[in-house]
Amino acid sequence: MPATDVRPGSLSRFSHFLQVKQAIAILAAVSFLVVCSTVAAHDIAQEMTDAATVFLQALGEEDRGKVTFEFDDPHRIDWQFIPMERPGLSFGDLKPEQLLLGTGLLQTGLSHRGYATSMQVMVLESVLHEMENFNPKRDPSKYHLFIFGKPSTEKTWGWRIEGHHLSVSFTVADGQAVAFTPLFLGASPAKVPVGNLKGLRVLGQQEDLGRELVRNLSAEQKEVAVVDPTAPKDVINGPGVIAKSLQPVGLLAKDMTGAQKKMLRRLIDSFVHQIRPELAAADWKEIEDAGFDNVGFAWMGFIQPDKPHYFRVQGPTFIVEYDNTQNKANHVHIVWRDFENDFGKDLLKEHYQSQHKEAAEASETTEASETTAP
Numbered sequence: 001m002p003a004t005d006v007r008p009g010s011l012s013r014f015s016h017f018l019q020v021k022q023a024i025a026i027l028a029a030v031s032f033l034v035v036c037s038t039v040a041a042h043d044i045a046q047e048m049t050d051a052a053t054v055f056l057q058a059l060g061e062e063d064r065g066k067v068t069f070e071f072d073d074p075h076r077i078d079w080q081f082i083p084m085e086r087p088g089l090s091f092g093d094l095k096p097e098q099l100l101l102g103t104g105l106l107q108t109g110l111s112h113r114g115y116a117t118s119m120q121v122m123v124l125e126s127v128l129h130e131m132e133n134f135n136p137k138r139d140p141s142k143y144h145l146f147i148f149g150k151p152s153t154e155k156t157w158g159w160r161i162e163g164h165h166l167s168v169s170f171t172v173a174d175g176q177a178v179a180f181t182p183l184f185l186g187a188s189p190a191k192v193p194v195g196n197l198k199g200l201r202v203l204g205q206q207e208d209l210g211r212e213l214v215r216n217l218s219a220e221q222k223e224v225a226v227v228d229p230t231a232p233k234d235v236i237n238g239p240g241v242i243a244k245s246l247q248p249v250g251l252l253a254k255d256m257t258g259a260q261k262k263m264l265r266r267l268i269d270s271f272v273h274q275i276r277p278e279l280a281a282a283d284w285k286e287i288e289d290a291g292f293d294n295v296g297f298a299w300m301g302f303i304q305p306d307k308p309h310y311f312r313v314q315g316p317t318f319i320v321e322y323d324n325t326q327n328k329a330n331h332v333h334i335v336w337r338d339f340e341n342d343f344g345k346d347l348l349k350e351h352y353q354s355q356h357k358e359a360a361e362a363s364e365t366t367e368a369s370e371t372t373a374p
Contacts, residue, residue: 044278045153045172047108052151052159055101063089071149071157077343080239081184081333083137083164090163092141102145105159109170109180114274120202121166121185127192138164156348165333167239171344179344180275180283181318182243183336190324190332203332206322209267210311214299216260217251225251231301231310235321235335243337245314250298264297268313271320271336283318290316301325 056064067089069075075087091099107115125140132138142163149157153175160169165186171179187202201207217225227248237243253261268287272280287295294316301309308325317340323333340346 043153044108044178044276045175048105048159048170048172048178049151049153049175051101051104051108052147052157055098055105055145056147056151058098058101059089063093066093067145067147068150069146069148073148075146076148076158076160078239079160079162079167079169079182079184081162081165081167081186083142086144086162088144088146090142090144092139102161105145106161106168109168109178109276109279111273111276111280114276117185117202117274118161118166118168120200121187122163123197124187124189124192124202125164127195127197128188130195131189131193156344158344169343171347173344173347177344177347178279179338179341179347180279181336181338181342183274184238185274185334186332188327188331190330193330203334206267206270206334207305207324207332209263209270210299210322211303211305211309213260213263213267213297214303214311216263221251221255221260224255225297226299226303228300231308231325232323233325235323235333237319237321237335237337238333243319243339243342245319245339246298246312248298249296249314250312251296252293253295253297254293261292264295264313267297268295268320271313271334286317287315302329306330 056068059067066087069088080086089102091102094102106118110118122140122143125138125142129135129138129140143166144162146160146162147157148159149155151157151159152172155175156171156173158169158171160167162168165184165188167182167184169180169182173179185203190201190203190207192198192200214222214225227250236246253264256264272283275283292315295313296315297311297313299309299311301307303309306329308329310321310323310325312319312321314320318336318338320336321334324331
């Protein structure tokens with residue numbers, strides 16, 4: 001394949017990211033120690049507000065204008081995971097100290113595992129950059145930050161970090177409750193074939209756990225769980241789609257053995273625990289409250305490795321999809337959706353109902369005072 005001309009600007013951004021990568025790793029290690037020792041004393045919304053506020057303070061006025069949007073801006077729910085031009089500020093637009101503060105937002109919402117996973121997803125861009133003959137489209141500095149509304153511990157706002165194979169969205173309602181979906185993670189190559197990172201499987205745990213479960217089903221159970229011999233070409237609940245349950249649901253947990261249920265729990269854990277423990281615990285409670293026995297597991301495509309395959313896990317409140325069909329089954333897409341609370345929809349409903357109630361009560365009080373006035 002002939003060499004591809006690389007634009008100087010692209011090389012500059014690429015070099016810029018590599019220069020700060022080591023600093024990010026050091027900051028991450030230090031931050032993890034701090035979070036572990038102080039998390040009980042800090043509210044999640046407070047941490048997110050503090051991190052976003054410091055990041056914005058570090059920017060100049062022009063860049064601050066690029067990264068901030070109104071909370072109800074249509075772009076807040078217009079998420080994507082493909083390499084494309086995006087508004088907002090990219091990592092390549094930031095100075096090293098600004099980049100460190102920006103990635104600090106990820107640590108307020110993700111677990112240690114989730115933060116490491118997101119960093120590895122970004123680093124895979126440099127792997128593709130080399131594998132594709134220095135393709136300028138593959139650039140690990142082209143991940144963008146967005147802040148919707150004003151960070152506050154009292155008002156509603158949100159933020160997102162997004163780029164190729166990564167879209168992490170958080171909504172903070174009234175400075176109290178936090179929603180984390182949609183959450184998208186991808187890996188290409190799913191297994192790095194060459195170079196210093198040869199053998200790395202960024203999302204390999206999810207694939208292994210899903211395959212372990214389907215392989216441990218009886219012949220009768222597989223007839224229910226394996227719903228199609230052909231895997232879909234991608235996840236179904238992707239960008240631009242309102243989250244919905246899919247049919248058939250596959251094999252329900254209530255029809256699994258105790259050992260199989262444990263495998264299913266480990267599989268769900270591998271997705272849920274990409275987010276910080278407090279949010280993961282709240283989501284697990286929601287799953288349990290809706291009835292774990294009602295969670296279904298469905299598989300499509302080949303069961304053997306290195307062949308196109310897809311599986312999904314869904315319950316009354318959520319769905320997670322895993323697809324590995326592209327590039328000779330070496331290209332993974334994972335999406336987690338909440339049927340009622342994507343982008344904090346349920347939280348915002350309560351927020352607006354509360355606002356409406358307070359406004360109505362205030363109006364009644366005013367009318368009453370006017371009626372009794374001399």
